[in-house]
Amino acid sequence: MNCASLNLLGKKMVYLVLIPDEAMLTMGVIRPKADVIQLLLILLIILTAIPTVSFVFLMVSTACRDMQLSSTLIKQMEVTQSAESKCMNKSTAFVQASHDIRASLAGIMGLIDLSYDDIGRHSDLRKNLNQMKKCAQDLLALLNSILDASKIEAGKMLLEEEEFNIAELIEDVVNLFYPVAKKKGVDLILDPHDGSVLKSSLVRGDRGKLKQIISNLLSNAVKFTSVGHIVVRAWTGKLSLDNTILPTPPRMRKKILSCLHYCRHEEGTDVLLSTESQDIRNCVEFFCEVSDTGSGITKEKRKSVFENYIQVEETNEGQGGTGLGRGIVRSLAKLMGGDIEIIDKEIREKGTCFRFNVLLAVPEPVVEQELETVDKEAEQSFSHWQVGSILRSLTRALSIRSQSPRRTSSPNSEGSQVILLMQKDERCSVTQRFMRRLGIEVFVVNQMEDLDLVSRKMQPRLKTSFSSHSLSGFSEISSKSGSLRRSGSNKCFPVGGNDSPLRLVEGTNHIVAVQMQTSRKHRTGLVLIVVDATMGPFPELHRVVNEFRDGIPRSSKVIWLDKPLSRTVDRRLFAEGSGDPINLVLSKPLHGSYLFEVIKLLPEFAGPMDRRPFMIAAESPAERASQMTSQEIKVVNDANPLSGKKVLVADDSAINRRIAEKYLKKLGASVELCKDGTDALELVRDGLLERMNSHPSAMLPYDYILMDCQMPGMDGYEATTRIREEEKGYGVHIPIIALTAHDSGPEARRIFEVGMDYHLKQPLSEDRLLEAIASLRCG
Amino acid sequence: MDVVQLQSRLSEYLKSLFNDGTLDGQFLQLQQLQDESNPDFVVEVVTLFFSDSEKLLDDLSSSLEQPNVDFRKVDAYVHQLKGSSSSIGAQRVKNACIAFRGLCEEQSIPACLRCLQLVKQEYLYAKNKLETLFKLEKQVVAAGGSIPSLDAGS
Numbered sequence: 057m058n059c060a061s062l063n064l065l066g067k068k069m070v071y072l073v074l075i076p077d078e079a080m081l082t083m084g085v086i087r088p089k090a091d092v093i094q095l096l097l098i099l100l101i102i103l104t105a106i107p108t109v110s111f112v113f114l115m116v117s118t119a120c121r122d123m124q125l126s127s128t129l130i131k132q133m134e135v136t137q138s139a140e141s142k143c144m145n146k147s148t149a150f151v152q153a154s155h156d157i158r159a160s161l162a163g164i165m166g167l168i169d170l171s172y173d174d175i176g177r178h179s180d181l182r183k184n185l186n187q188m189k190k191c192a193q194d195l196l197a198l199l200n201s202i203l204d205a206s207k208i209e210a211g212k213m214l215l216e217e218e219e220f221n222i223a224e225l226i227e228d229v230v231n232l233f234y235p236v237a238k239k240k241g242v243d244l245i246l247d248p249h250d251g252s253v254l255k256s257s258l259v260r261g262d263r264g265k266l267k268q269i270i271s272n273l274l275s276n277a278v279k280f281t282s283v284g285h286i287v288v289r290a291w292t293g294k295l296s297l298d299n300t301i302l303p304t305p306p307r308m309r310k311k312i313l314s315c316l317h318y319c320r321h322e323e324g325t326d327v328l329l330s331t332e333s334q335d336i337r338n339c340v341e342f343f344c345e346v347s348d349t350g351s352g353i354t355k356e357k358r359k360s361v362f363e364n365y366i367q368v369e370e371t372n373e374g375q376g377g378t379g380l381g382r383g384i385v386r387s388l389a390k391l392m393g394g395d396i397e398i399i400d401k402e403i404r405e406k407g408t409c410f411r412f413n414v415l416l417a418v419p420e421p422v423v424e425q426e427l428e429t430v431d432k433e434a435e436q437s438f439s440h441w442q443v444g445s446i447l448r449s450l451t452r453a454l455s456i457r458s459q460s461p462r463r464t465s466s467p468n469s470e471g472s473q474v475i476l477l478m479q480k481d482e483r484c485s486v487t488q489r490f491m492r493r494l495g496i497e498v499f500v501v502n503q504m505e506d507l508d509l510v511s512r513k514m515q516p517r518l519k520t521s522f523s524s525h526s527l528s529g530f531s532e533i534s535s536k537s538g539s540l541r542r543s544g545s546n547k548c549f550p551v552g553g554n555d556s557p558l559r560l561v562e563g564t565n566h567i568v569a570v571q572m573q574t575s576r577k578h579r580t581g582l583v584l585i586v587v588d589a590t591m592g593p594f595p596e597l598h599r600v601v602n603e604f605r606d607g608i609p610r611s612s613k614v615i616w617l618d619k620p621l622s623r624t625v626d627r628r629l630f631a632e633g634s635g636d637p638i639n640l641v642l643s644k645p646l647h648g649s650y651l652f653e654v655i656k657l658l659p660e661f662a663g664p665m666d667r668r669p670f671m672i673a674a675e676s677p678a679e680r681a682s683q684m685t686s687q688e689i690k691v692v693n694d695a696n697p698l699s700g701k702k703v704l705v706a707d708d709s710a711i712n713r714r715i716a717e718k719y720l721k722k723l724g725a726s727v728e729l730c731k732d733g734t735d736a737l738e739l740v741r742d743g744l745l746e747r748m749n750s751h752p753s754a755m756l757p758y759d760y761i762l763m764d765c766q767m768p769g770m771d772g773y774e775a776t777t778r779i780r781e782e783e784k785g786y787g788v789h790i791p792i793i794a795l796t797a798h799d800s801g802p803e804a805r806r807i808f809e810v811g812m813d814y815h816l817k818q819p820l821s822e823d824r825l826l827e828a829i830a831s832l833r834c835g
Numbered sequence: 836m837d838v839v840q841l842q843s844r845l846s847e848y849l850k851s852l853f854n855d856g857t858l859d860g861q862f863l864q865l866q867q868l869q870d871e872s873n874p875d876f877v878v879e880v881v882t883l884f885f886s887d888s889e890k891l892l893d894d895l896s897s898s899l900e901q902p903n904v905d906f907r908k909v910d911a912y913v914h915q916l917k918g919s920s921s922s923i924g925a926q927r928v929k930n931a932c933i934a935f936r937g938l939c940e941e942q943s944i945p946a947c948l949r950c951l952q953l954v955k956q957e958y959l960y961a962k963n964k965l966e967t968l969f970k971l972e973k974q975v976v977a978a979g980g981s982i983p984s985l986d987a988g989s
Contacts, residue, residue: 711880711887712919714883797918
């Protein structure tokens, strides 16, 4: 601010120049605004800085954390890898060790077998050896389950493929376990269910593994059940993707492929590669169920049942086990395209029910002609093939039945009827159900005394079919029947006119076939009485049954079911000639192929090539499969003409025994030695009895006997006579070769009089032995 | 001696046994039965023969010394000896036994005793020869060779 005085024209003026300070000016005016702006600016900076900084901070920290995490992850992965590899190493080491253990065990078992040769028959040492062998076998089984589990874990379990008969397999396994179960007082029943397994019984798949699954389930069932029964049933189900054998369109195939691929990926193990080819169309799903009345498994424990190393149920006898079994079973089932689960039983039933299913390929249906030739070949022995043909003819019969409803609709007074005289238990109802399914009329009688009631039930229907037949016809028949009349109980009243002459010669073989053809028109049925021989004192039972049979006007057959070891049936009460068509004795249990064989006795079901309806008289189902565990079927080799045959050599001279043994072993046979007639007789007797109970497929304990004629004590002639007597009871004939120097004169004649089949001169020579075998085979 | 020489000595010896009738074709059959699974089969059987025969000969002697000779028993023993000797191919022993049996039918004790002597002699001769044979075989095997097989023709 400037203040100056000015003189203007005499006037004194004062003017003031106000020059505001610039700074102060701006400050003054904009000062309030500058503050705000400043403030805002700072604020802005801060505001932008904060998120940026925090953002950066976050990023950095995340990155740090990331790095930390990945480093820990890597560390963890390394740790797991090393743990896994340690585990794998441990497993491989275990497997290696187990293989070595297995080799040593095999060595031990082999040595035990060798030691048998030097032991007398009934010595204590032999019993001890038996025990040792059993222990070694148990060890082997345990070891095998461990090895299997580790193999599956390693993903190295491969499925083999072969053709086999699944119905037979199931039956064999059941027969294997039947005696063990019976000992515990548990009945092991094979339920044919709807017979669907029979229709497609020839399959392609891994037989061994399937057997393992069923065996494991059964052994567990037997282990954990102490009372009641165990039922095994199998049936086929529809494969969801493909029901028929018709060729599928390509996209279906791809679907199937992808489904299988999915399965493969799920498990990480190999699935049957062949199913990806044409056989896919023919895949059938087989369901199998093992249901027992044991202690059961609670719902909570069910989940862990299939875990490895866990044993869920308490055992009664504290039996050991690795707990691996069910885990392996599940893995195997999954490998075969299926699974296993526990099914809830009916409310009031206790026990457990395991059901599993597998996928198996069914080859193209066998052509009819092939079947016929197979039947012919199979006539030789009651072998597996024959079982197959029985099943096939039964399924044919089944299909015939199902295709002709007209026949089954009527109560079928002309059809066959079956009466089951046995205790009211599960087996009875299973058998009854199956027969009813086949369309057979079944009556069940639970007590001897009630048999009369049944005959009355049957009578009214029979009376209607009792059409008038001329008495002259009857007298004609009676003259024919003269030879067949036995103890007055074989009265056959013909039903249905022109069949009458045929009915009486029912016993003869080929007539059954003829009857099959005629029976299509006139259903002349048969009354089949299946009796449990242990239901009462046998003579009483026999009498009651005979009275019953006299009371009904139809032809009847009786099947006696006897306990395998203690025979209650007294065959002497069957006053029959050598034909024996009326009474048959079978060993319990009646199931599987034996049941079918019995059903085939009914004329509706008899197959056209059925020439041996009565060979089952002496055979029994139990333990047929025990052969299979030790030696699978030996392949007959022409270079070894006696391959698979058992020969008994009876000679008092040790030298001759040794030499004969060597000759026979060279020809492939297995040899048993004994030193006189008494021993030979005993061996044959025991062998026949044992076979009766346990090895029905090979009726003969020995395929040949080499009998020295001159022996101290009981000589060859006497021994042969007694052996032939024994054989009569079983209806067999073991070829006996006489070893003697006499080839002419009274001694020579005696050879054939006592029933020997061939005669060889001492000393033995290979050629002559072969000659003998060859001529015995053809003769 | 080297292997080949040993082997030829062995086969010569064996041939001589056949030539003088000590052994017959049955022995060859036994040799053919011998294989890797039973490498000592022949030795085993022959040893059995030795022990068996010695026992039989003792029994024969004692039964012929009885006051009442049971000829059926004697016959039975001789039959056994005949059987075993023919099984291993000891031909001369076998023939002696056959002769013996004929004498048993006549039931003459002195004749039987003489025949028994004969049988014993033949047995000892055969035993001796066989033992030598086995010794030779052992030598061949020890020298690293294998026992040459002889066919019936040679």
